[in-house]
Amino acid sequence: MHSINICIEAFGAIEKQLPQGLTFECDLNATVAEVLNMIVQTCPQVEAMLERCACAIGEDIISRQHHLTKNSTVVLLSPVAGG
Numbered sequence: 522m523h524s525i526n527i528c529i530e531a532f533g534a535i536e537k538q539l540p541q542g543l544t545f546e547c548d549l550n551a552t553v554a555e556v557l558n559m560i561v562q563t564c565p566q567v568e569a570m571l572e573r574c575a576c577a578i579g580e581d582i583i584s585r586q587h588h589l590t591k592n593s594t595v596v597l598l599s600p601v602a603g604g
Contacts, residue, residue: 523549526592527556533599535570554585573600
């Protein structure tokens with residue numbers, strides 16, 4: 522099976538908890554949820570934060586069931602609170 526490289530970019534509160542340049546090699550057609558599980562295995566302290574993050578590729582918000590078919594950068598967006 523072919524593999525692809527997924528780079529992780531994070532913004533907001535989760536950005537401070539993840540190392541810069543976080544990249545995973547995964548199977549072609551892996552889901553975003555599978556990549557998020559890889560993040561938790563590497564950085565277990567972010568598990569609760571990941572549950573609340575939106576995921577995006579480029580300008581598009583994607584679901585956790587989205588299949589990754591090429592090398593991509595998955596962006597994690599922490600929820601924002603304000604007034």
